[in-house]
Amino acid sequence: MPEFPGQTHNFFWRERKALKELGVETSLISTRRPPLGVVSPTWAKDAQTETTYLFPFSFFDFLRAFIIMIRAGVCAWINCAKIITSVQDATLAGKVRLTLLIPFAAKLVWVSQRQGWRHVHVHSCADAANIAMLANALHGPTYSLTLHNPLSVYGPNQRQKWSRARFCIVITRKLYDEVTRTLVGFLPSRLVIAPMGVDVVQFNRHAPYRPYAGEGELCVFSCGRLNPSKGFPFLISAIKLLVDQGVNVRLTIAGEDDVGGTGYRRKLVALTAESGVSERVAFLGAVPEEIVSEHLEQAHVFVLASLAEPLGVALMEAMAMSVPVVATDGGGVPELIENGADGILVEPGDANAIAVAIMRVIGDPLFAVRLGQASRFKIVESFGHQRSARAIADLLAAR
Structure with a gap:
């Protein structure tokens, strides 16, 4: 998840709780910490303690990333190069930026190996998805995606990210129609609609709703x-x-x-x-x-x-x-x-x-x-x- 935990991330936390109830144990990884002014949840401190952050990079992170890239071998390097050069909707600067994400992808591979992760689910289709895709090319874990907004929000290189994912989730029928129309031939075999939701036990009234009676504010x-x-x-x-x-x-x-x-x-x-x-x-x-x-x-x-x-x-x-x-x-x-x-x-x-x-x-x-x-x-x-x-x-x- 990008910049976790942010002010709109309550449903990520609820989803994680629900996964645990279903017998799925999860770990948390994020691209970076969010600005302090948007960290609002009461559970934020616990979440930050549990979360592994890909940025910033320490000297040892660079060393580990270098080792991962060496171990991946020439075929993995060629695969990454093919992914980057085949992007048709990115400028040269965009391709350079994508190349600069490879060390972060290598760090994700190293963390996955250390934690024993086999799969990463990405709640974004922007750089977090690029990192997961490149990590997979470096013999890292498989990955999947959830789309929360129109594709245009998440920038270029959607075809590669979606085609290499094991499965994808979209939160509305409208988004489903968009991706099936614009990503023909690049969608994973499993694509489902599943909206995020709320905890109806927590969000429940203590007293009945009282409509405005015309008095007071x-x-x-x-x-x-x-x-x-x-x-x-x-x-x-x-x-x-x-x-x-x-x-x-x-x-x-x-x-x-x-x-x-x-x-x-x-x-x-x-x-x-x-x-x-x-x-x-x-x-x-x-x-x-x-x-x-x-x-x-x-x-x-x-x-x-x-x-x-x-x-x-x-x-x-x-x-x-x-x-x-x-x-x-x-x-x-x-x-x-x-x-x-x-x-x-x-x-x-x-x-x-x-x-x-x-x-x-x-x-x-x-x-x-x-x-x-x-x-x-x-x-x-x-x-x-x-x-x-x-x-x-x-x-x-x-x-």
């Missing part, structure tokens, strides 16, 4: 990385529209930007000031899922305004807590939410539509309760955290 909650793709400017604009209509609303956002608070967060804070809603919007930063659960317990509405959400663990967590959700219909979200039945879907980038949807929820308490109950039922039935773990366990057993 309307509590709107959102959770996600502070990234342009999450559409927070449109959510902030929607809050401004509600304030202008006289609604006593407060928006709380859990999540941090990718550099720990000194990047995109500053732009969002500035936007709240420009919009005149600074006192109506609170930024929590990266917080553990226990804090997320507490805020969901108090929320009247959960909103995720992403421009294109692959699926949405944050949405699943809110739905598991029986909170009515408003989300955009970009990406794979329609595979999670049926509009009007267990949530409300709006067009991405439409602040007015978000505001109208929030008003629809708070204007009909019975509708709000019905949405929350239906959403909880759907998550329990189809999006528990065991689902992806069971897919990995079954695919490993079949290999």
Whole structure:
């Protein structure tokens, strides 16, 4: 996993727990440590202690990598060279960068031999997958992939990474359609759909959901990385529209930007000031899922305004807590939410539509309760955290 444990990595930890329950013992390996400002889980310290990191490289790492590459032999070197030179969608600089990953691949081989690993499952299709692929070419462990986003997010060289994998998992039907359309002839024989999920025991209410009664503050909650793709400017604009209509609303956002608070967060804070809603919007930063659960317990509405959400663990967590959700219909979200039945879907980038949807929820308490109950039922039935773990366990057993 890249930069583990990050603020969105709770489902990795849940998946690992579920794998253990299925009898699959796992170890953790990551490319590097994440920035301190995005390390939020309560289990992060334990995870970092258990995790082997490929970067930074020590002198002894270079020595071990050199030994591994020598032992691999000329045929392995030629294989790596063929992989790199055959990449058709990378620039010369990209191929040089891929070459520079070989020592990290050799380190992965050395760690695998020391730990007795026979297989590595990669929760990424970018450099982490390149490293696993090159490690396999150096006579290292076999590997598999999980695709969490559109292929374009992960850069070039997808054909080689996918064709050499033992099996691959995609989290939505939309992503499945993309890879079967664009990677024809380069897919492994086993490709399955298995969404990540949430622990429905942990994400469960202590008290029944109470819809907004028109008195006090309307509590709107959102959770996600502070990234342009999450559409927070449109959510902030929607809050401004509600304030202008006289609604006593407060928006709380859990999540941090990718550099720990000194990047995109500053732009969002500035936007709240420009919009005149600074006192109506609170930024929590990266917080553990226990804090997320507490805020969901108090929320009247959960909103995720992403421009294109692959699926949405944050949405699943809110739905598991029986909170009515408003989300955009970009990406794979329609595979999670049926509009009007267990949530409300709006067009991405439409602040007015978000505001109208929030008003629809708070204007009909019975509708709000019905949405929350239906959403909880759907998550329990189809999006528990065991689902992806069971897919990995079954695919490993079949290999």
